[in-house]
Amino acid sequence: MPRIITLLTDFGTADGYVGEMKGVLATRAPDCTVVDIAHDIAAHDVESGRLALARYWRRFPAGTVHIVIVDPRVGGPRVALAVESEGRFLVGPDNGVLSAALLNPGARCVALPVPSSASPTFHGRDVFAPAAAQLGQGTALDSIGIPFTEPIVMRTPEATKLAEGVTAGTVIAIDRFGNVITNLVAWRGGTVEVAGRILSIAHTYSDVPSGASVALIGSSGLVEIAVRDGCAAAVLNVSRGDEVILRHQS
Numbered sequence: 410m411p412r413i414i415t416l417l418t419d420f421g422t423a424d425g426y427v428g429e430m431k432g433v434l435a436t437r438a439p440d441c442t443v444v445d446i447a448h449d450i451a452a453h454d455v456e457s458g459r460l461a462l463a464r465y466w467r468r469f470p471a472g473t474v475h476i477v478i479v480d481p482r483v484g485g486p487r488v489a490l491a492v493e494s495e496g497r498f499l500v501g502p503d504n505g506v507l508s509a510a511l512l513n514p515g516a517r518c519v520a521l522p523v524p525s526s527a528s529p530t531f532h533g534r535d536v537f538a539p540a541a542a543q544l545g546q547g548t549a550l551d552s553i554g555i556p557f558t559e560p561i562v563m564r565t566p567e568a569t570k571l572a573e574g575v576t577a578g579t580v581i582a583i584d585r586f587g588n589v590i591t592n593l594v595a596w597r598g599g600t601v602e603v604a605g606r607i608l609s610i611a612h613t614y615s616d617v618p619s620g621a622s623v624a625l626i627g628s629s630g631l632v633e634i635a636v637r638d639g640c641a642a643a644v645l646n647v648s649r650g651d652e653v654i655l656r657h658q659s
Contacts, residue, residue, distance in 0.1 A: 411438075411440035411441050411442065411545070411546075412438075412441050412442075412472045412473060412474055412544070412545045412546075412547075413441065413442045413443075413444055413469055413470070413472070413473045413474070413545075414434060414438065414441050414442070414443050414444070414473070414474045414475075414476065414541050414542075414545050415443075415444045415445075415446050415465075415469065415473065415474070415475045415476065416430065416431075416443065416444070416445050416446060416448070416476050416478075417446040417447055417448075417450065417458060417461060417462060417475070417476070417477045417478070417479075418430075418447075418448045418450065418476075418477075418478040418479065418533065419448070419449075419450040419451065419452050419453065419454065419458065419478070419479045420448050420478070420533070421448055421449060422448050422449075426531070426533065426534070427445075427448055429531075429534045430476070430533050430534050430537075430538045431443060433534055433538040433539060433542065434538055434541065434542055434545075437538075437539060437542035437543075437546075438541075438542035438543075438545040438546050440546075441474075441542070441545040441546070444469075446461070446465060447461065450479055453479065453481040454479060455479050455481070455504050455505055455506050455563075456505075456563070456582075456649075457479075457582065458477060458479035458506045459505055459506050459507075459508050459509065459563055460565075460581065460582050462475065462477055462499075462506065462507070462509050462510075463508075463509035464629065466497060466499065466509060466510060467495065467497070469497065471495075471496035471497060472496065472497070472498075473497050473498070474497075474498040474499070474500070474541045474544045474545050475497065475498065475499045475500070475501075475510075476499075476500050476501065476533070476537055476538065476541045477499060477500070477501035477506050477507060478501060478502070478532075478533040478537060479501075479502075479504075479506050480501070480502040480504065480506075480532065480533070481504075482502065482504060483502070483529070483530060483531070483532050483533075484528075484529030484530055484532070487502050487503050487504055488502075488503040488520045488521075488557060488560075489501075489502060489503070489520065489521040489523060489532060489536050489537065489540075490502065490503045490507060490518050490519070490520065490521065490557065490560060491518065491519050491521055491540050491544065491550060491553055491554055492507055492510050492511060492516055492517070492518040492550075492560075493516065493517045493518070493550045494510035494511065494513045494515065494516035494517075495510070495513055495515070495516075497510070498541075498544045498550065500521070500537045500540045500541050500544070501537060502532070503520075503557075503560050503561050504561055505561045505562065505563035507560070508561075508562045508563045508564065511560050511562050512562060512564070517550060517556075518556075518557050518558075518560050519550055519551065519553065519554030519555055519556055519557055520554050520555050520556075520557040521536055521537075521540050521553060521554045522554065523536055524536075540553055540554075565581055565592050566579055566581070566592055567592065568592050568593050568594075568655070571654075574599075574656060574657045574659060575654065575655070575656050575657070576593060576654070576655045576657070577652060577653075577654055577655075578591045578592045578593035578632070578652070578653045578654075578655060579591065579592055579650060579651065579652060579653065580647060580648065580649050580650060580651045580652075580653060581631075581649065582649060583642045583647075583648075583649060586635070586640070587635075587636070587639070587640025587641050587642045587643055587644075588627070588633050588634070588635045588641055588642075589603070589633060589634040589635070589641045589642055589645070589647050589653075590627060590629070590631055590633050591631055591632045591633065591634070591653045592631065593631060593632040593653060593655045594630065594631060594632070595610055595626065595632050595655055595657060595658075596626075597657055597658045598610045598657075598658040599655055599656050599657040599658040600624075600655075600656045600658075601624040601632060601634065601653060601654070601655055601656075602653070602654040602655075602656070603624075603634050603645060603647060603651070603653045603654075604645040604646060604647050604651070606622060606645065608622055608623060608624040608634065609624065610624045610625060610626065610632065610658075611623050611624065611625050612625065613625060614635055614637045615637070617637050618637065619637050619638045619639075620636065620637065620638060620639055621636070621637055622634065622635070622636050622641065622644065622645065623635050623636070623637060632653070632655060634647070634653070
């Protein structure tokens with residue numbers, strides 16, 4: 410049965426790089442459905458690619474092949490990977506961007522061969538797209554590479570308990586709306602301190618008036634800080650890595 414192949418890259422859409430990869434997929438796996446996830450991951454931002462992949466890779470059916478290309482060391486000594494995890498496949502560089510799938514205990518991966526004809530600056534087209542096409546056509550993982558047992562795995566930092574009911578977290582991402590995403594979990598509610606402001610955790614954005622700051626539980630289950638109809642990162646002058654304090658509701 411033809412499979413779905415998804416694409417997540419930092420290539421943008423202005424230069425035709427994504428088109429070249431799609432041309433390879435259309436030629437080698439013409440029956441597969443290609444789904445664009447995003448191509449505007451910030452250039453070379455492996456961490457943003459890792460977090461984006463974590464949001465969606467399990468949402469697709471078993472058998473889906475995910476291509477993830479955020480690859481600042483392309484052509485260097487890093488390994489080209491193909492991974493099988495929870496019935497899905499992923500291909501991309503061994504730099505931590507595939508961590509969401511590699512963290513599963515049953516994940517297996519292989520190192521892909523890099524043909525001598527491959528461009529040292531475009532493995533997305535010459536290594537990863539061909540491998541994804543093979544997987545999309547039903548080729549077994551073990552048939553396209555050699556076993557690889559030490560992939561790079563990155564983890565979201567854990568929040569730290571400061572005192573009873575008080576937890577210190579960090580900003581792990583800022584989305585395109587300027588929403589500030591943290592590594593904090595607050596199932597019981599509470600208050601969040603960020604950039605010198607203390608915000609009660611609300612239900613949704615519309616709980617506050619336009620232009621007001623609000624803390625809430627985002628769709629990923631993590632605490633987020635937003636400005637209704639605005640950009641929280643700019644308004645609060647918050648960046649990735651900044652500290653956020655959660656005081657849990659008793």
